[in-house]
Amino acid sequence: MSVKTLEIDGKMLTGVAGETIFSVAWNKGIRIPRLCHIGGISDVGACRLCLVEIEGQKKLQASCLTPVEEGMVVHTDTPKLRAHRRLIVELLFAERNHICSVCVMNGDCELQELATELGIDHVRVRYQFPSLPVDLTHERFGLDHNRCILCTRCIRVCDEVEGAHTWDMLGRGTNSRVISDLGEPWGASDSCTSCGKCVQVCPTGALFAKGKAVGEMRKDRTFLKYIVTAREKKQWIE
């Protein structure tokens, strides 16, 4: 395995060939913002929050999909990137109805946390206020489309880790919506195993466990690393 040495935000770091900039950076405590990435499942480069500047390259690159190369000089936190990230998060808040004050994930939401980190104190684009349903037909879980940011973590974890492929995306553009099976209510899904992985990986309050009040829901993602390591290396880690 060849080792690549590169500079990220002024620090000399090393990664193995094939490892992404994102992974090398996070391992060394450089927290590049992200919403669609979650360790253990495939990356799609959709949220565009982990874009970084690489010296010598004109275009910004999604760090979750860009492998490290020898001698790369990467900047993960420039004024330009901050401005873009801020506007992307504002766009998400305006796209659907994220009413944090009445959300079960208030205080532990990745979107909300990101907004705070980026110093967002108001949204400059117009709120769209779409009319979206809440699916409470599942015995243990709920799906609130108002909180969904279409990151597709649920779709990927269900397909890649659980193997059920209950979820997929309906329609396109801003009218996209996560669906189970043929658009039936979640509770009526034949393929869902009720494993709850989708709920745990959801970055916002779109997927939640029933019976939680505002701000009570906490999610646990450690299972992903556990399962994926077990599957790939036959090691059962803590």
Added chain:
Amino acid sequence: MDRVTKKPRLATAWLGGCSGCHMSFLDLDERLIDLAARVEFCACPLTDLKDFPEADITLVEGAVANEEHLETIHEIRKRTKILISLGDCAVTGNVTAMRNAFGVEDVLNRAYKELATVVVGIPSGNDVVPKLLARVRPVHEVVKVDYYLTGCPPSADAIHACLVDLLEGREPAGEVKRFG
């Protein structure tokens, strides 16, 4: 600046919100006494004034939800040097704006017909109940806002820090503790 007391004039206003942000303001507790010594309180939701007074700083709670709010906020903006959106309803629309996904008529029917127990019917034909706007809007969509205090409600500490900064001629640190 108040002509008599020579102190900066502070006002608060209450649009479409639950008044929780004003409660949080009252949570300044003994700090209110210090504050009262440093500013001239010129308007709050309890003062009975014909017109909104001239003010140096106005804290506005609530979203712009009806025609009266619309008129008020324009008036406030005209007479205020520094306008601060106080709390999530003013900043994002928050709970007040949850009706936007449904439309005015549905909301009125639900409130005044389907769920009515004593008097059934949508109030109309007088000026007592202002007409709802088609869409609830955060304050900065309607007028220019100078500072934002997020939270539902914003903490008393955050309100205090912002006011003290302003009164001491500093740019408020504007540290956001939690958005939305």
Added chain:
Amino acid sequence: MTIEELNQTQADETARQQALDERIYCCTAAGCISCGAEGLRNAITEQVKSQGRLDKVEVCGTGCMGMCSRGPLVMAASGTALYGNVTPSDAPALASGNPLDRRPLADRQIDLNAPFFTQQVRIVLANSGRVDPEKLTDYIAAGGYQSLARALTELKPPEVIEEVKTSGLRGRGGAGYPTGLKWELVSKQISPTKYIVCNADEGDPGAFMDRSVLEGDPHRVLEGMAIAGYAVGAQQGYIYVRGEYGLAIQRLQTAIKQAEREHLLGSRILESGFGFRIDLRIGAGAFVCGEETALIASIEGKRGQPRQRPPYPPESGLWNQPTLINNVETFANIPPIIEKGGAWFASIGTPSSKGTKVFALAGKIANTGLIEVPMGTALRTILFDIGGGIPEGKFKAAQTGGPSGGCIPEQFLDTPVDYESLARIGSIMGSGGLIVMDNASCMVDVARFFMEFCMDESCGKCIPCRAGTVQMHDILRRMTLGDASEDDLAMLEELSGLLRETSLCGLGQTAPNPVMSTLRYFRQEYEAHIRERRCPAGHCRIEAGVPA
């Protein structure tokens, strides 16, 4: 079919055509068909039959003759007299063979010496209007499949690529990547399976070049693809064609069947060791599938969503195999390049943009239709000499490149049309749609129109494009209603920058182009909408009173 048989067919068919008294060409491209070309062709055939001259006169359907605004078009007397707006009642005059009988049609005769024809150079469209797209022998008589034969017998694959490189041909889909380099990239990949994909998902509103080529000369595209397959080492090709193009699909299906039957496609082409199959894939209504990674996903039966590049398709494309993707017009340029040589092709056009470009003229212009001009032709020549100018009103802007392009104002009418010059003035070559706007067109509304298009066609995968186009459209819509502020204008510009720099694929990255180019040249129109709540073109219906 062997090469000898191919040559024999060409000779036989040419002789047969020369033995005829005349051929009458009826344009049966989609445009003329919608004006009744089918009935007209039948009427003329009937007329010839009633004269008992069926063995002496051939009535052929052909591809687009170009002057769509005058359809249906008929070229009588073996291509020497063109008539427009003809009806079945004109059939006797057209079929008589005697020029004197055609006198009643004099007012509808189109001058073949008009600039519309003389200023054009037709390479891609050489056969359009002259060859029956449903007859393989017609194409062979016009020299068809000779380039494929030459490539297979006289040239080694690297020599084919060298010829394409020499020609300087650049991708006609819009981005203008050098075709030869792309071929070389694919050819260098070591893989037993490679694919050739022809991108016929022409989706720009205002573009119909590819459709016309496929309808008018489908074999040319098949031949170009087969040559590409030989050059890069691929045995399988796909044509991804828009579902909306019913006639093109039908003619392609016919052409593929004909070519397979004659061993011009399939295994052992022209009895050589080279085999190449082509299958059609019908698009299902998603503009984003014109983006190559989305197109690949769509051929694989998935949602047409783009993915991050690299890896680029030449390394990892269809089913993760090396894949060469070129546009219809690019492939259509290949047979003449192989036939006449790359140097010949490179002698046409400008130093950086070689050859010709097909444009679809539409909008406020006299001669709407399909034209082909050498690269570097001035916009003024295209619009005023060939296009015949603006029928009423005054020229305001020409839009190129569709939703990824820009609006070119009057001061740049003398700009030569090539990749670099258009980019310099804030537009792009695009695939060749050229839409003319007069002073009744509001540029804010035009920007809004294109943004609505991008919003509807955004696949929804990445946030900047999915949610950003919604916000940009919202601002532009409010501008046209007189409900926008200076802050909105600033936000519009900030969003433009965001989409350009952070979107995942070309659709999102170029979506702000129409806004940015209209802001650059027509900023005062934006400001009038905002500050004065007035539409200078008189197009937007801004209501008096306080904005909502």
Added chain:
Amino acid sequence: MEEWRFAIQIAAFSGRGDPTPIAETEKPLPAAVKDNRDKLLERAMSRHQYSGDALIEVLHTAQELYGFLSPERLKTIARKLRLPPSRVLGVASFYHFFSLEPKGEHTMVVCLGTACYVAGALGLVEVLQRRCGAGSKVSVQTARCIGSCGLAPAVIADGKILARVTKASLGAELDRIG
């Protein structure tokens, strides 16, 4: 976009796993074809060796045969191609060509491409919306450029392109089909 959204709403909120069957008002087809539709669909799938890669081709065939893609049809296709149902619906709803609810007896597609837009296609949409409201035999759709810009404004009436359509000529066409 609205068409599928409505169909899905019905499918999603009408009960367990078995969405309300939608009455099939299908394109008039020759009797022989009509009876054979299931077989023809089967044949199309078998031609592609029941490969999931052929999903879009199969959906094209199904829509051609039945006029639209009902939930049952999608379920059958998913089973035969061994694909998850959600993926089949995801693909079918991504592409605007596929219709998830039955169309009217006639369809009118107004082109809203740039050339048609500049030539006043919006006025034609207004005419159609006014005359073909709920309960009309005519389904009104719009398209993002049908590539007939030389004929602007263009309308596709039951698969046939009408060129340089005016409000009057469109009205006459509507009168003709009743």
